Amino acid sequence: xxxxxxxxxxxxxxxxxxxxxxxxxxxxxxxxxxxxxxxxxxxxxxxxxxxxxxxxxxxxxxxxxxxxxxxxxxxxxxxxxxxxxxxxxxxxxxxxxxxxxxxxxxxxxxxxxxxxxxxxxxxxxxxxxxxxxxxxxxxxxxxxxxxxxxxxxxxxxxxxxxxxxxxxxxxxxxxxxxxxxxxxxxxxxxxxxxxxxxxx
Amino acid sequence: xxxxxxxxxxxxxxxxxxxxxxxxxxxxxxxxxxxxxxxxxxxxxxxxxxxxxxxxxxxxxxxxxxxxxxxxxxxxxxxxxxxxxxxxxxxxxxxxxxxxxxxxxxxxxxxxxxxxxxxxxxxxxxxxxxxxxxxxxxxxxxxxxxxxxxxxxxxxxxxxxxxxxxxxxxxxxxxxxxxxxxxxxxxxxxxxxxxxxxxxxxxxxxxxxxxxxxxxxxxxxxxxxxxxxxxxxxxxxxxxxxxxxxxxxxxxxxxxxxxxxxxxxxxxxxxxxxxxxxxxxxxxxxxxxxxxxxxxxxxxxxxxxxxxxxxxxxxxxxxxxxxxxxxxxxxxxxxxxxxxxxxxxxxxxxxxxxxxxxxxxxxxxxxxxxxxxxxxxxxxxxxxxxxxxxxxxxxxxxxxxxxxxxxxxxxxxxxxxxxxxxxxxxxxxxxxxxxxxxxxxxxxxxxxxxxxxxxxxxxxxxxxxxxxxxxx
Numbered sequence: 001x002x003x004x005x006x007x008x009x010x011x012x013x014x015x016x017x018x019x020x021x022x023x024x025x026x027x028x029x030x031x032x033x034x035x036x037x038x039x040x041x042x043x044x045x046x047x048x049x050x051x052x053x054x055x056x057x058x059x060x061x062x063x064x065x066x067x068x069x070x071x072x073x074x075x076x077x078x079x080x081x082x083x084x085x086x087x088x089x090x091x092x093x094x095x096x097x098x099x100x101x102x103x104x105x106x107x108x109x110x111x112x113x114x115x116x117x118x119x120x121x122x123x124x125x126x127x128x129x130x131x132x133x134x135x136x137x138x139x140x141x142x143x144x145x146x147x148x149x150x151x152x153x154x155x156x157x158x159x160x161x162x163x164x165x166x167x168x169x170x171x172x173x174x175x176x177x178x179x180x181x182x183x184x185x186x187x188x189x190x191x192x193x194x195x196x197x198x199x200x
Numbered sequence: 201x202x203x204x205x206x207x208x209x210x211x212x213x214x215x216x217x218x219x220x221x222x223x224x225x226x227x228x229x230x231x232x233x234x235x236x237x238x239x240x241x242x243x244x245x246x247x248x249x250x251x252x253x254x255x256x257x258x259x260x261x262x263x264x265x266x267x268x269x270x271x272x273x274x275x276x277x278x279x280x281x282x283x284x285x286x287x288x289x290x291x292x293x294x295x296x297x298x299x300x301x302x303x304x305x306x307x308x309x310x311x312x313x314x315x316x317x318x319x320x321x322x323x324x325x326x327x328x329x330x331x332x333x334x335x336x337x338x339x340x341x342x343x344x345x346x347x348x349x350x351x352x353x354x355x356x357x358x359x360x361x362x363x364x365x366x367x368x369x370x371x372x373x374x375x376x377x378x379x380x381x382x383x384x385x386x387x388x389x390x391x392x393x394x395x396x397x398x399x400x401x402x403x404x405x406x407x408x409x410x411x412x413x414x415x416x417x418x419x420x421x422x423x424x425x426x427x428x429x430x431x432x433x434x435x436x437x438x439x440x441x442x443x444x445x446x447x448x449x450x451x452x453x454x455x456x457x458x459x460x461x462x463x464x465x466x467x468x469x470x471x472x473x474x475x476x477x478x479x480x481x482x483x484x485x486x487x488x489x490x491x492x493x494x495x496x497x498x499x500x501x502x503x504x505x506x507x508x509x510x511x512x513x514x515x516x517x518x519x520x521x522x523x524x525x526x527x528x529x530x531x532x533x534x535x536x537x538x539x540x541x542x543x544x545x546x547x548x549x550x551x552x553x554x555x556x557x558x559x560x561x562x563x564x565x566x567x568x569x570x571x572x573x574x575x576x577x578x579x580x581x582x583x584x585x586x587x588x589x590x591x592x593x594x595x596x597x598x599x600x601x602x603x604x605x606x607x608x609x610x611x612x613x614x615x616x617x618x619x620x621x622x623x624x625x626x627x628x629x630x631x632x633x634x635x636x637x638x639x640x641x642x643x644x645x646x647x648x649x650x651x652x653x654x655x656x657x658x659x660x661x662x663x664x665x666x667x668x669x670x671x672x
Contacts (some may be wrong), residue, residue, distance in 0.1 A: 013369075095395075100395060103396055149561070
């Protein structure tokens with residue numbers, strides 16, 4: 001085999017690898033649009049707020065993905081759905097506005113695709129982040145106290161501080177990162193119906 | 201085995217930078233990996249001492265980054281810088297430039313590592329670092345890769361074909377793949393659903409079109425040289441090469457969750473994985489006769505010993521991937537520790553053993569040095585091989601039990617985690633044992649480079665001294 005022939009084979013197979021998957025994939029799922037909910041007239045999946053988009057990056061950089069996936073598997077009656085991880089399976093359209101779009105690869109903890117629906121109160125999510133054992137005494141999810149600041153109590157912070165009794169006068173105040181992460185977790189839900197994955 | 205003392209090549213310093221850094225990164229990665237396993241085993245530790253740098257979410261991506269970009273890639277590029285000018289007969293010029301490229305690669309690894317441990321990773325598999333680090337890697341590769349390719353093109357006809365074919369494929373796949381992934385994943389224009397596909401293609405390209413082919417270059421070049429036998433069927437080899445190149449980039453689709461990925465891509469991934477395994481068996485048919493009946497030599501020559509473990513692990517790793525691709529199995533094992541099994545088989549046993557064997561065989565050629573006949577040689581082999589074997593079996597059993605438990609909705613998540621514990625203990629012991637082996641190697645490497653030992657038993661193997669390597 002000549003070196004030029006070998007080079008041609010290499011380039012051709014790389015072209016097929018990339019174009020075959022990414023370009024064909026693009027024609028299939030790259031042009032998906034949100035659907036309009038006829039009752040509320042809102043687009044679904046909704047565009048996440050700027051804060052939630054920042055939170056997606058915090059989620060990635062804190063490595064939550066090392067233990068939590070973001071994809072509920074079907075079909076109806078599947079173990080994922082029975083565990084209550086979602087009301088329907090995840091499909092391509094759910095990831096339209098995710099930046100970066102992450103699916104995860106590990107399930108040491110539960111899937112979080114629908115966590116915004118499971119833990120609805122932002123304060124509860126904050127409490128979980130600060131110390132998961134605040135919500136469930138046996139939890140093995142690692143705590144993330146570095147997303148919070150300890151500040152002396154003052155009227156400015158009262159409303160934000162976590163209801164955690166401390167011996168000193170300080171209060172536990174979420175940082176911007178914690179707020180963003182919680183906004184992102186709240187945005188994670190599968191409570192809207194899509195033609196390819198209807199809610200039952 | 202004696203060999204003519206060649207003059208030190210211009211690439212020699214660059215190669216030493218790559219190989220010594222690789223040894224250090226390997227040691228550091230394995231150390232951090234033990235810490236991360238301890239975190240999984242004793243989650244309560246993170247409640248006593250919540251330290252972000254030691255948190256599992258930071259350690260795990262840092263470890264896989266260090267293993268792949270630090271230990272394996274640095275090391276393989278380093279040994280190729282010694283090998284290629286010799287099998288091509290075309291020495292490198294611009295030695296300083298190459299050394300600069302080698303140092304730049306290490307700067308990339310260091311900035312990637314500090315970024316992941318400090319700021320956190322990006323969450324993208326195999327692309328956990330930010331754009332500046334991608335640029336450092338690409339610039340460094342431009343220098344190192346051009347150096348290696350120059351030797352390749354000028355000498356196409358003068359040696360065995362298979363190593364050249366794999367080298368060509370790898371050297372083109374890596375920069376094109378990294379550049380494309382960077383642009384498509386972080387250009388801000390790719391829709392979310394397509395990003396998922398791009399991530400999977402990049403994962404496949406990095407593993408099966410870059411690192412595995414590099415390891416095959418060394419297997420097909422060094423085993424014939426060490427055993428004095430030539431590979432038998434060229435046409436089978438070429439067929440396996442074409443299959444590897446054509447299908448390698450499709451493999452990761454198999455391991456993805458089906459929801460977000462178009463279903464035809466997943467089926468294509470399954471077909472690709474099974475067919476690629478056939479090609480791997482084809483390569484096995486070529487490699488097996490080279491080693492058959494050479495037990496005495498394998499026992500005596502640590503380099504050959506590592507190479508044969510590498511060759512067997514190559515079959516095992518792709519066999520395991522084919523097993524995971526089977527439809528019934530895939531349903532159960534997606535999102536489990538079976539992917540850690542795959543990674544350990546590939547990184548520690550296949551690429552890692554080939555790397556160690558090649559360093560033993562090639563470094564003496566570049567540095568006019570020999571390895572001392574010190575027990576540390578044997579420790580290195582047994583500790584790393586047994587350690588990696590423990591990791592593989594621990595992860596495999598953990599993953600299978602985890603998959604079965606996850607698929608039974610009656611088992612609460614807390615209980616799933618407790619099923620993993622006994623197997624993770626095996627993994628942890630394996631990681632510690634491996635670390636000790638790598639420590640033995642590193643001390644040997646540094647003391648030999650500094651010529652602290654009298655080199656009583658040089659066991660360098662130099663491909664061109666052997667007639668078998670020049671026949672096709």
